[in-house]
Amino acid sequence: MDYTRLSDANVITQKYMDSLLIEARYIDSVVADTSIDFLGDTFSMPVMTPAFSHLGNYAGREHNGLEEYSMAAKECNILNFCGMMENDQFKIIADTGAKTVRIVKPYADNGKVKDQMQYAESVGAFGVGMDIDHIFGDKGYDVVVGEDMSYQTADMLRGYVEMVKIPFVVKGVLSVSDAVKCADIGAKAIIVSHHHGRIPYAVPPMMVLPEIKKALEGRDVKIIVDCGIASGADVFKALALGADAAAVGRSMLPSLETGGVSGVRDFINHVGDELRYLMSCTGFAKVSDIDDSVIHY
Numbered sequence: 276m277d278y279t280r281l282s283d284a285n286v287i288t289q290k291y292m293d294s295l296l297i298e299a300r301y302i303d304s305v306v307a308d309t310s311i312d313f314l315g316d317t318f319s320m321p322v323m324t325p326a327f328s329h330l331g332n333y334a335g336r337e338h339n340g341l342e343e344y345s346m347a348a349k350e351c352n353i354l355n356f357c358g359m360m361e362n363d364q365f366k367i368i369a370d371t372g373a374k375t376v377r378i379v380k381p382y383a384d385n386g387k388v389k390d391q392m393q394y395a396e397s398v399g400a401f402g403v404g405m406d407i408d409h410i411f412g413d414k415g416y417d418v419v420v421g422e423d424m425s426y427q428t429a430d431m432l433r434g435y436v437e438m439v440k441i442p443f444v445v446k447g448v449l450s451v452s453d454a455v456k457c458a459d460i461g462a463k464a465i466i467v468s469h470h471h472g473r474i475p476y477a478v479p480p481m482m483v484l485p486e487i488k489k490a491l492e493g494r495d496v497k498i499i500v501d502c503g504i505a506s507g508a509d510v511f512k513a514l515a516l517g518a519d520a521a522a523v524g525r526s527m528l529p530s531l532e533t534g535g536v537s538g539v540r541d542f543i544n545h546v547g548d549e550l551r552y553l554m555s556c557t558g559f560a561k562v563s564d565i566d567d568s569v570i571h572y
């Protein structure tokens with residue numbers, strides 16, 4: 276028996292998501308509208324790109340994968356995310372015109388954290404944030420592509436929030452405890468995520484989501500979910516359980532590799548079409564109407 280798989284959070288998450296079933300409500304329903312208002316802007320759907328890094332140029336094409344999916348995000352009018360990179364790479368992404376949140380690593384060099392956030396703001400980022408789930412590694416603090424990471428206190432996070440005027444997003448929240456701290460420091464959004472299995476036996480984001488939603492009631496914090504989101508049905512379930520949006524991740528990579536900008540655009544639009552179909556079949560005309568009463572466990 277393969278015991279190693281039992282601790283894999285990706286497998287556990289997939290199983291949990293697939294155990295959530297959707298009932299139908301056709302009578303009096305209409306074709307749904309997937310558009311959302313999110314942090315002061317309007318987007319075509321509550322689907323977002325993942326905070327990815329280190330993607331090469333697929334099939335020898337001119338732009339690397341990060342640039343290509345950012346261009347697709349602009350074409351689809353969805354919120355774009357990017358991850359670990361230097362400022363020159365971020366500038367190219369910002370220049371695509373995609374509304375982009377730059378997720379900065381928890382570098383031990385705190386000056387680098389601040390520089391990357393301030394630079395992002397100066398070239399027009401929609402928001403900045405940090406993936407707090409990359410602080411620790413099995414030998415102590417994490418080392419990512421040769422760069423040392425370090426602890427982050429609530430005061431440090433509050434300092435970043437106050438340093439920039441654009442929305443601050445904390446990525447890697449997987450508990451009510453961290454979610455409430457994010458609200459307290461003034462974060463405008465959190466991404467509920469285990470970062471494709473950073474810890475073994477990580478609770479599926481959608482399992483902890485309803486508790487987080489409840490804890491943040493009345494607080495001005497948007498909730499995004501990622502990990503294993505591959506279809507409109509996955510996005511629908513996330514919204515039903517309390518998310519404002521969901522980010523696709525590795526599920527978009529085959530379309531990116533083979534089709535580049537148009538491949539990702541078609542993939543995202545397909546996810547959006549499936550979401551609209553499910554909303555229409557369940558009697559939810561608007562994204563903000565969706566609730567968990569249609570979910571069966």
Ligand SMILES: Cc1cc2nc3c(=O)[nH]c(=O)nc-3n(C[C@H](O)[C@H](O)[C@H](O)COP(=O)(O)O)c2cc1C
Binds near residue numbers: 326378446
């Ligand atoms: C190639 C690759 C690079 C990534 N780089 C980053 C990063 O720099 N910063 C970050 O916060 N997350 C990064 N992630 C994690 C994703 O943003 C996301 O949280 C994770 O893949 C879970 O979603 P998924 O299961 O849908 O892939 C990366 C993931 C992949 C596959």
